[in-house]
Amino acid sequence: MAVLQKGTLKERLLENYSGELDHSGVSGERVASRLSLLSEIGATADGGSCRIGFSREERQAKELVKSWMREAGLKVREDAAGNVIAVFAGSHPNEPVVLSGSHLDSVPNGGHFDGPLGVLCALEVAEAWKESGYQPHRSYEMIIFSDEEGARFNGGLTGSQAFTGELELQQQLKLKDGEGKPFEQVVREYGLAADRFLDAQRDLTEIAAFIEVHIEQGKVLENKDVPVGVVTGIAGPKWIKFSFKGSADHAGNTPMNDRKDALVASSWFVYELSGIPKEVSPTAVATAGKVEVFPNGINVIPGQADVYVDMRDISEASVTTLSEKIIQKAQEAAQLHGMAVEYNETLNVAPVPIQTEMQHLLLRAVEEMKLTPVLLPSGAAHDTMVLARYVPAAMLFVRSQEGISHHPDEWTTLDDCVQAVHVLKKAIESLVSR
Numbered sequence: 001m002a003v004l005q006k007g008t009l010k011e012r013l014l015e016n017y018s019g020e021l022d023h024s025g026v027s028g029e030r031v032a033s034r035l036s037l038l039s040e041i042g043a044t045a046d047g048g049s050c051r052i053g054f055s056r057e058e059r060q061a062k063e064l065v066k067s068w069m070r071e072a073g074l075k076v077r078e079d080a081a082g083n084v085i086a087v088f089a090g091s092h093p094n095e096p097v098v099l100s101g102s103h104l105d106s107v108p109n110g111g112h113f114d115g116p117l118g119v120l121c122a123l124e125v126a127e128a129w130k131e132s133g134y135q136p137h138r139s140y141e142m143i144i145f146s147d148e149e150g151a152r153f154n155g156g157l158t159g160s161q162a163f164t165g166e167l168e169l170q171q172q173l174k175l176k177d178g179e180g181k182p183f184e185q186v187v188r189e190y191g192l193a194a195d196r197f198l199d200a201q202r203d204l205t206e207i208a209a210f211i212e213v214h215i216e217q218g219k220v221l222e223n224k225d226v227p228v229g230v231v232t233g234i235a236g237p238k239w240i241k242f243s244f245k246g247s248a249d250h251a252g253n254t255p256m257n258d259r260k261d262a263l264v265a266s267s268w269f270v271y272e273l274s275g276i277p278k279e280v281s282p283t284a285v286a287t288a289g290k291v292e293v294f295p296n297g298i299n300v301i302p303g304q305a306d307v308y309v310d311m312r313d314i315s316e317a318s319v320t321t322l323s324e325k326i327i328q329k330a331q332e333a334a335q336l337h338g339m340a341v342e343y344n345e346t347l348n349v350a351p352v353p354i355q356t357e358m359q360h361l362l363l364r365a366v367e368e369m370k371l372t373p374v375l376l377p378s379g380a381a382h383d384t385m386v387l388a389r390y391v392p393a394a395m396l397f398v399r400s401q402e403g404i405s406h407h408p409d410e411w412t413t414l415d416d417c418v419q420a421v422h423v424l425k426k427a428i429e430s431l432v433s434r
């Protein structure tokens, strides 16, 4: 349970802000005040945020940011999927543009940085240019992608998939939210037409590069004591369901040496599973996050145990090796306990590597800010994952206290937020200046 914090988010952010990073047109106070105003939209009793994709709150948050974009003198438009795009025109507006942004939707009781930070960092670059009179050669566009988290329809990345033309509209139209409301009705109430969603598809040759700033959602940067890190690749999840088939006999009448206990076999598997990823690569992970036992009665030997395993890594080859080793281990567990195991893959999202050139671009910007360069993988999916399949894309992670995310306690210091703005600004400037 989250502890309610005293004061507004702005007050809490400014409390420990050094102010040293307020230069080159970048304002910590503006970032803090905007993060704070966004945090009040969909505020939860726990001090978190609830701005589900395609909800009134997500709409309200977009409208607020649009008003700031207009105040900054930017041209703002919304595409057919509700993605908001603001343009800082360059002196050569016909050349491919540089794009940066993130999302404003949240999970049901989320924090205040996952999404909004990336949107506000992108906007702060434009604010800084306005203040310093900087004129880019190429145009710079800021984007707010719709429904990244997917909390409503158990999907996500909806806006970025529509933007790249990857969205499977027929599949999307079949979706219903938790209250049974079809996708079509939800987006109609939001002000969009579901059958026009694919009109959001952008001519991707118009985009020179995309950069997203996002909180890390892990502890790598905190442990290394650095404010930001450059993402090397985004791990795609692969899910496999393993069903251990034992025998559901009476717990009292079946001697210990004559049992086929599916839970015992699956438990051995779950324990052994945790040692496998490190044999494959330093970035591989595997988790048995869900187990179902049948018949699930206190006096019945478990006849069947289903273990759902999530496995990830940043290269496809390594995910394949990882899954092969895990399947082998499940078969070993079943054999050792005298039963059979069945398995089937329920999800397989290919991991997306980040081009080395794009990693170097961010690393140079990190070094220019006199920060220690750190590379790290992303275990979670982001809009960058969708964009990176089509355009040169990069991702900058920002230190997240204790790695907490999707929770009201999510926290990133204002100094770290502003460092991220400066790094992003340097990287964007090197892209828009030629």
Ligand SMILES: [Zn+2]
Pocket (backbone or CB within 6 Å): 103, 114, 115, 148, 214, 382
């Ligand atoms: Zn996010």
